[in-house]
Amino acid sequence: METNTTSPLIMDIPATQLIPNAANPRKTVGDVSELAASIKAQGLQQQLLVTPAGQDTDGKPLYRIVIGHRRYQACIKAGMTMIPCTVRHLTDREEREIMLVENTQRADLTPIEEADGYQGLLDLGASIDELADKTGRSTSFVRRRIKIAGIPQATREKAKDFSQLTLSQLDALAEFADDPKTQARLAEKAESNDWRWELENARDHKRMNQWRQAADEYITANHLHAIKVKNLWTDMDGYGATHAPTTSKPFAESWEEYLNNGGNPASVILTTENSGYGWAEPATPKDPANTAEVERLKAITAKERERKAKLREYAATSYKLRAEWIRKTSADWTGQQMRDAIQTLARLETIGTGTYLPNGLDANQRDQMITAYNQISGKPLPDEKKNPKEGTYHLDTTANLNELRRRADKPGQELRQLTLVMLARQEARITPETWDGTGYGSTLKTTAIYYQALAWLGYQPNSSEQNAINGSLTTRKDQQ
Incomplete structure (x- = not known):
């Protein structure tokens, strides 16, 4: 017909x-x-x-x-x-356009279904502007969906139920379009407690690769003498201790600062097989009689430096995950959740787990508490940084205390603000040394109780955190 x-x-x-x-x-x-x-x-x-x-x-x-x-x-x-x-x-294109427009008006269309719909129309010659116009979306919205549509089928099959992944998870997977192995590994973890940990590590790895690429380009362009070594922390014959630049700024900036501050331009650039970077200055001649003992002690020191570097990395990553989770979920905590958490936190503050009753926070820990509060609340207090020139030597200033009290006085906010402050107090006590059993402000016992408080609020530690709580990073078991 x-x-x-x-x-x-x-x-x-x-x-x-x-x-x-x-x-x-x-x-x-x-x-x-x-x-x-x-x-x-x-x-x-x-x-x-x-x-x-x-x-x-x-x-x-x-x-x-x-x-x-x-x-x-x-x-x-x-x-x-x-x-x-x-x-x-x-036509095929008209069919797809009608289906996409009709389905985008439904709340139950998943992000990946919508993304694949856009991609299908792009394949038939539609433009992003046309898709945005027909569906009533912004062009940035459509581009975002197109990126996640590019996640290959092999990666999708790694997830238990790829269709149920959240938009933020899909966006994160799309970040690694140029790294299929990492993308596939993340897809496997998308529905587990290890997801955020794996994602943070993958992002750090990607950032470090970009940092290293820029460092290599700078070293080559400036004809710097660079050699590969097995361990960045092991001193070489004829050279002194290693300087390791921070990766929070480009290698080039760190090297130039070093030279501007009187560094030796004859220093040799060191790189390792696991992509560590640093440099070592020419050393004064050694006393042959002490060489063997010096080398033995240096080897011990090198191993300890490496262990502490890994400890700092773990502490920084675990804190970042906790702070991000608290900041994103605090608005949804129920009154009962917060009361349960406060009860657990109050135990830490008043009874503790050691031989003596817990001490209060010292001046530096109070500064760390304010910094932690600013990060987990997402609403910084007036004085965010120390500024001795303006008389701000510590962060528990009158302005900050008044603002904390003002927030707690807002109707319906006292319980939430009290929870955030008590969480921040515990975060201020946790240091890298907490995790190896040598910490002063917080031990593994107190940290385990802190995680119980977080659990009342809905936090689920990943396997790395659980292993660390159980002592996987300790060197002195009696300190657990």
């Missing part, structure tokens, strides 16, 4: 001659029991939109569903053999 795009035809079509659309962005229709019961009682209230799709083996016309996949499944469940449809001749 002839139809055209300007005069759609409404007709009853046998259910056996209707076929689902493989390009439909919405991959699952969900439970249609209630809709089927409604259709059985009242009939189908809105026709399906279909387009001719050739013939079956018996020569009967087939029609491909464009809009109404859920209604179609409900009709089948309701026992309907003839289904009312609106028939229109459509």
Whole structure:
């Protein structure tokens, strides 16, 4: 039967001659029991939109569903053999556009379904501007979806249920489009407690690769003498202790600061197999009689430096994850959750776990508490940094204390602010040494109780954190 795009035809079509659309962005229709019961009682209230799709083996016309996949499944469940449809001749691109526009108006369309819908239209020649215009989205929104549509099938299969990943998780996976192995590993962890830990490490690794690439380019461009060594912390014959630049700023900036501050331009650049960077200055001649003992002590020192570097890295990463989680979830904590957490935190503050009752925070720890509060609350206090020139030697200033009290006085906010402050007090006590059992302000016993308080609020430690709480990083078991 002839139809055209300007005069759609409404007709009853046998259910056996209707076929689902493989390009439909919405991959699952969900439970249609209630809709089927409604259709059985009242009939189908809105026709399906279909387009001719050739013939079956018996020569009967087939029609491909464009809009109404859920209604179609409900009709089948309701026992309907003839289904009312609106028939229109459509191009592949028109089909996809109609399905995408219709489905983007549904709240249950997942981000990846929408993303794949955009990508399908791009493949047919649509532009990002056209897609944004037709769906009522911004171009930045569409571009964001296109990025996650690029996640390959091999990566998607690594997740237990890829269709249920959140938009933030999909965005994170899309960050690693140029690193399939990392992307696949992250997909495997997306539905586990290790997700945030793995993501943070992957981002750090990516950032470090970019840092190292820039360092290599600078070293080559400036003809600096560089050699590879097995261990950055092991001194070489003829050279003194290693200087290791911070990775928070470019290698070039650290090297130039070193030279400007009187550093020796004859220093040799050191790189390691695990991509560590540093430099060593020429040393004064050694006393041959003491060489063996000096080398033995240096080897011990080198191993200890490496251990402490890993300890600092763990402490920084674990703190960052806790702070980020607290900042993002604190607005959703219930009163009961906060009361349970405060009870646990109050125990740490008043009874503790050691031989003596807990001490209060010293001046530096109070500064760290204010800094931690600023990070976990997301709303910095007036005095964020020390400024001796202006008389700000510590951060527990009158302005900060007044602001804390003002926030606690706001209706409905006292419990939440008290929880944040008590969390910040514990964060101020945790240092890298906490994790190896030599900490002063906080031990593994007190940290384990702190994690119990976090658990009342909904925090779930990843496997690395749980292992550290259990003592995996300790060197003195009696300090646990």
